[in-house]
Amino acid sequence: MDQMTMFENNVPQPLAARMRPRDLSEYVGQEHLLGEGKVLRRLIENDQISSMIFWGPPGVGKTTLARIIASTTKSAFIDFSAVNSSIKDIRAVMQQAENNRRFGEKTILFVDEIHRFNKAQQDAFLPFVEKGSIVLIGATTENPSFEVNSALLSRCKVFVLQALGTEDLVKLLKNTISDERGFGNQDIEIDEDIIYKIAGFANGDARVALSTLDMVILNGDIDSDGKVSVTNETLEQCISKKSLLFDKSGEEHYNLISALHKSMRNSDPDAAIYWLARMLEAGEDPLYVARRVVRFASEDIGLADARALDVAVAVYQACHFIGMPECSVNLTEAVVYMAMAPKSNAMDVAYMLASRDAQEELAEPVPLHLRNAPTKLMKELDYGKGYVYAHSTEEKLSEMECLPESMKGKEYYFPGDQGNEAKYKEKLNAIKAWKEERRRKK
Numbered sequence: 001m002d003q004m005t006m007f008e009n010n011v012p013q014p015l016a017a018r019m020r021p022r023d024l025s026e027y028v029g030q031e032h033l034l035g036e037g038k039v040l041r042r043l044i045e046n047d048q049i050s051s052m053i054f055w056g057p058p059g060v061g062k063t064t065l066a067r068i069i070a071s072t073t074k075s076a077f078i079d080f081s082a083v084n085s086s087i088k089d090i091r092a093v094m095q096q097a098e099n100n101r102r103f104g105e106k107t108i109l110f111v112d113e114i115h116r117f118n119k120a121q122q123d124a125f126l127p128f129v130e131k132g133s134i135v136l137i138g139a140t141t142e143n144p145s146f147e148v149n150s151a152l153l154s155r156c157k158v159f160v161l162q163a164l165g166t167e168d169l170v171k172l173l174k175n176t177i178s179d180e181r182g183f184g185n186q187d188i189e190i191d192e193d194i195i196y197k198i199a200g201f202a203n204g205d206a207r208v209a210l211s212t213l214d215m216v217i218l219n220g221d222i223d224s225d226g227k228v229s230v231t232n233e234t235l236e237q238c239i240s241k242k243s244l245l246f247d248k249s250g251e252e253h254y255n256l257i258s259a260l261h262k263s264m265r266n267s268d269p270d271a272a273i274y275w276l277a278r279m280l281e282a283g284e285d286p287l288y289v290a291r292r293v294v295r296f297a298s299e300d301i302g303l304a305d306a307r308a309l310d311v312a313v314a315v316y317q318a319c320h321f322i323g324m325p326e327c328s329v330n331l332t333e334a335v336v337y338m339a340m341a342p343k344s345n346a347m348d349v350a351y352m353l354a355s356r357d358a359q360e361e362l363a364e365p366v367p368l369h370l371r372n373a374p375t376k377l378m379k380e381l382d383y384g385k386g387y388v389y390a391h392s393t394e395e396k397l398s399e400m401e402c403l404p405e406s407m408k409g410k411e412y413y414f415p416g417d418q419g420n421e422a423k424y425k426e427k428l429n430a431i432k433a434w435k436e437e438r439r440r441k442k
Helices: 039-045 062-072 087-102 119-123 126-130 166-178 192-202 206-218 232-238 240-245 251-265 269-281 286-305 307-322 328-340 346-360 376-380 421-441
Strands: 052-055 076-081 107-112 135-140 157-160 188-190 228-230
Touching: 039 062, 052 062, 062 076, 062 107, 062 135, 076 087, 087 107, 087 119, 087 126, 166 192, 166 206, 188 206, 192 206, 192 232, 206 228, 206 232, 251 269, 251 286, 251 328, 269 286, 269 328, 286 307, 286 328, 286 346, 286 421, 307 328
Parallel strands: 052 135, 052 157, 076 107, 107 135, 188 228
Antiparallel strands: none
16 A cells, blocks of 8 residues: 655545545435345344445445445455556455455455456456455446446345435535534535525535536625625626526426427427537436437337437447547437437327336236247146247238237337338338238138
8 A cells, every 4th residue: 555645634624524424324315225124234234244336326325335344344345446556466466355354354346436446357356256255346427237347246136326415415515614634623604595506506416516516606795704605696607607407396407307398309400419518518427328328219219219219338438448529420410310300209199108008017928829849748737829930820820819818909119200210100001901800801
């Protein structure tokens, strides 16, 4: 480990570091995991922690939670960054953990941004996780199903951490103002309305909330008695670039994405580009916008232009690779493509109709002829009897019914007349007519 110099010891810690929760009683948010009786809280309190991955957006407490777990379970804690570590570094840390195990001490290895490790680096953890030398806690902002290799992922429980709510952030900010580690030793005058604005501006990120609070207090008006007053003018100066995105309820954030979505739906590329620029210039996460475009490609275009989904996914990947500000042009390409593509909401309508029936018919059994029969007993019970293998027919098609008996004749997919979907409509009508004709002849 590097030793700190006497000068480094005198450097004040950032507010977020000073206010890092020391135990679960100080931790804010993630009630679905850490509320009384919830699964992760029980694991921590019963010292039954196994390897896990925390998946969630920035600033929601992934590192903090790992530290709390380590202190609560009386484990050694090793903080390991995926950004600047080699396999050699991993092996050195693993040796340290192995030594701890020999002396009866559990080691929690926290790997931040685990999605940045390549497969070889991730594989280097496997033998030590398997034999219990370490409890691995990985943190990622990306979907671990895509970013963590399957061998390592199968040995870890994934916990999804959610963006902090406005009330969570307000609680955190108020605690910071009163706590001695924060501004408890200062006389601070700040209206609750401003605290809510800071919380809304942070958009679920505790670090952003705390750094913004720190900035507005440092820039507040100081009177002759040393009292610091924070005004709306101070707040606007400190966060003017993102001021379009926040309000007390976070409504404007959703108004902007709604405006983008509806402009694309209305085939208005100019408006779509404007609302995109409004969001990006206000500091919106480009991956959030990209995810919404991916949804749009299926919800509002679908099979009218199946390539729209390819474009949307490719643009999401481009945003992931290069980030802002360079990916703004990729997102512009995506929203213009979506705006100009033929439109169909048939996929969205189909799923909503099927979802309603599925919820009402959850107990409806799968017809026998659609069931697999891998055992002799299943065959004796007529599993698979009457199934027609479409590829063995001349038309590559059969009149076999695939819905439950009580749902015969139900329809969900109603293709429109736009783009390629007109072809699907024609084909579907022909298939239905052929099946109906064959069934009548039986």
